[in-house]
Amino acid sequence: MTFLTTQTEANGPALVRVQELTKRFPVSKGFFTRSQSYIHAVDGISFDLGVSDSLGLVGESGCGKTVMALSILGLIPSPPGEIVAGSSIRFNGEELLEVKPARLREIRGNEISMIFQEPMTSLNPVLTIGRQLTEALELHLKLDGAAAVRRAIGLLEMVGIPEAAARINDYPHQFSGGMRQRVSIARAFAIEPRLLYADEAFTALDELTAARVRKDLLGLIRETGITTLFITHSVPEAVDIAQRILIFGRPGRVIREIDRDKELENGKSIAAIEIMVRDGLQTAREAMIAEGTAEDMTAEDVQKIKAERGI
Numbered sequence: 001m002t003f004l005t006t007q008t009e010a011n012g013p014a015l016v017r018v019q020e021l022t023k024r025f026p027v028s029k030g031f032f033t034r035s036q037s038y039i040h041a042v043d044g045i046s047f048d049l050g051v052s053d054s055l056g057l058v059g060e061s062g063c064g065k066t067v068m069a070l071s072i073l074g075l076i077p078s079p080p081g082e083i084v085a086g087s088s089i090r091f092n093g094e095e096l097l098e099v100k101p102a103r104l105r106e107i108r109g110n111e112i113s114m115i116f117q118e119p120m121t122s123l124n125p126v127l128t129i130g131r132q133l134t135e136a137l138e139l140h141l142k143l144d145g146a147a148a149v150r151r152a153i154g155l156l157e158m159v160g161i162p163e164a165a166a167r168i169n170d171y172p173h174q175f176s177g178g179m180r181q182r183v184s185i186a187r188a189f190a191i192e193p194r195l196l197y198a199d200e201a202f203t204a205l206d207e208l209t210a211a212r213v214r215k216d217l218l219g220l221i222r223e224t225g226i227t228t229l230f231i232t233h234s235v236p237e238a239v240d241i242a243q244r245i246l247i248f249g250r251p252g253r254v255i256r257e258i259d260r261d262k263e264l265e266n267g268k269s270i271a272a273i274e275i276m277v278r279d280g281l282q283t284a285r286e287a288m289i290a291e292g293t294a295e296d297m298t299a300e301d302v303q304k305i306k307a308e309r310g311i
């Protein structure tokens, strides 16, 4: 796979540096309330993502993982989302909270690729599989004609689509869910981005397909050294893909950071690291229950669990 950019400046300056990021959404005011209240979806989060690092975000539903990642990409419209003063998001040294929308679109289009839970979000249903890829190659790598088609076939082979040359004229609906997710991965890598962002990329797939596609994606991440921001509910997935894992606690807060590689160096097994992550998630759940912020709970549930646990 010689055509993919291999990033070699591992441990160089941070590609993404987030400092004190706070993002809030106004809650509609009650009739008798004068003051505005807010949901703090992201509440003072800071982290660095070095070139070739992979960072995983795990946490309960509603704790702010997607809002945080989409804020980095400038994809949360304001209003309703408000970034609070003092927040900073630097991409390759450039302050994204200050750049013009056109520059932000340029960075997003050329340097960041996204893979979402539902592959049809990133694929266009009226374009052939081949065209989805050649379009990206023409736009970003200035390749056209036969060269673009050759590379599109290479990309499909790279993500494990059998008989890629024959399937290139199919439309997305002629592919299975797993194959469609493979195409969106191929498209993500086609533009040779600097940052790969994947949000629940395998949740829509059955267990076996998810495991296969994940293994192939992990191979590509390792081979290309692409910097990765990876969001998941799955503990094994997080530990497999991410070198460092941030565990989100009560909405918008990181309560624990686990450095998988350091733990491995210290002799911990993968299974032991998974237990550390699960313990972190359990602590986060208890904090959310104590605050009554767990999304899926009724007030009665909260009372019952508090009583049971003595919290």
Ligand SMILES: Nc1ncnc2c1ncn2[C@@H]1O[C@H](COP(=O)(O)OP(=O)(O)OP(=O)(O)O)[C@@H](O)[C@H]1O
Residues within 6 Å of the ligand: 025, 039, 041, 059, 060, 061, 062, 063, 064, 065, 066, 067, 068, 080, 081, 251
């Ligand atoms: N456009 C919006 N307007 C108002 N509130 C929002 C908006 N988008 C997100 N939120 C709120 O921000 C909080 C964080 O949501 P987010 O989507 O980041 O959660 P998540 O951790 O990604 O959850 P999941 O695991 O279910 O995807 C939630 O309380 C959500 O209701």
Ligand SMILES: [Mg+2]
Residues within 6 Å of the ligand: 065, 066, 067, 199
């Ligand atoms: Mg989400």
